[in-house]
Amino acid sequence: MDVRRKGGAPVLEVKKENGVTFLSFPLLERTGLVKHAFSTRLGGVSQGDFATMNFSFTRGDDREAVLENYSRMAGALGVCRERMVLTWQTHTTNVRRVYVGDAGKGIVRERDYRDVDGLITDIPGMTLVTFFADCVPLYFLDPVHKAIGLSHSGWRGTVRRMGAVTISEMERAFGTRPNEVLACVGPSICKDCYEVGDDVAGEFEAAFSAAACARMLTPKKNKKFFLDLWEANRTVLLEAGVREDHLSVTDICTYCNPGLLFSHRRSAERRGNLCAFLSLI
Numbered sequence: 001m002d003v004r005r006k007g008g009a010p011v012l013e014v015k016k017e018n019g020v021t022f023l024s025f026p027l028l029e030r031t032g033l034v035k036h037a038f039s040t041r042l043g044g045v046s047q048g049d050f051a052t053m054n055f056s057f058t059r060g061d062d063r064e065a066v067l068e069n070y071s072r073m074a075g076a077l078g079v080c081r082e083r084m085v086l087t088w089q090t091h092t093t094n095v096r097r098v099y100v101g102d103a104g105k106g107i108v109r110e111r112d113y114r115d116v117d118g119l120i121t122d123i124p125g126m127t128l129v130t131f132f133a134d135c136v137p138l139y140f141l142d143p144v145h146k147a148i149g150l151s152h153s154g155w156r157g158t159v160r161r162m163g164a165v166t167i168s169e170m171e172r173a174f175g176t177r178p179n180e181v182l183a184c185v186g187p188s189i190c191k192d193c194y195e196v197g198d199d200v201a202g203e204f205e206a207a208f209s210a211a212a213c214a215r216m217l218t219p220k221k222n223k224k225f226f227l228d229l230w231e232a233n234r235t236v237l238l239e240a241g242v243r244e245d246h247l248s249v250t251d252i253c254t255y256c257n258p259g260l261l262f263s264h265r266r267s268a269e270r271r272g273n274l275c276a277f278l279s280l281i
Ligand SMILES: [Zn+2]
Pocket: 189, 190, 191, 192, 193, 253, 254, 255, 256
């Protein structure tokens, strides 16, 4: 599989287990404390625009196919599908603490919550699951208190500092200290593929310093900008107290890799959803 990457030395590893291809951060993997993945389009059973590894039940795909995709990913990761817990993403900064009683919510049981864009837990074996097709996945591991977090940070979530909100929720729940957290900014749209209007750029200018905005926003003609969500989320995490050597930022863009990943910017509604998965061992 040909993967288009940004930057120098490769960051993400491409893995294949049980016929399922997924992406993995060595920063998390080498701790031995978690199982994690960012899915690709490869290894599932969905057809057409959803081919082949779609995790959305609400975009028109066959329910049985989606359930089979979850089973295959669970098998590839060595986790239990019935103990996965899904978000209900609406571009909020709401973070929900996951307990044993939440097992299977969103897959094999109805969710009794909505408007949740981040999940945290300290319970081994509970797999947190979040959805993507260009927006930014944020993975968190507190190796000291053995706790994890997984968040969805699109441009709205980034402006509202979803990364910092997730860490402070982990701090409240588990005693997590920001300088001990390992954090990963996952596969999402890169700065060369993400054009935004001056309305979106204005929100970033209101939320971040001029120096930070100079790194995140590249002006184009006609009041358009290229927005660097990777840099913006990196900034949010560093400002929140994450150490630079505890931080890993994706080098793989969802838009640049149509054979490998789904992209909303590229395909609009004719696409499936990717997922991030994170579980304490
Ligand atoms: Zn790109």
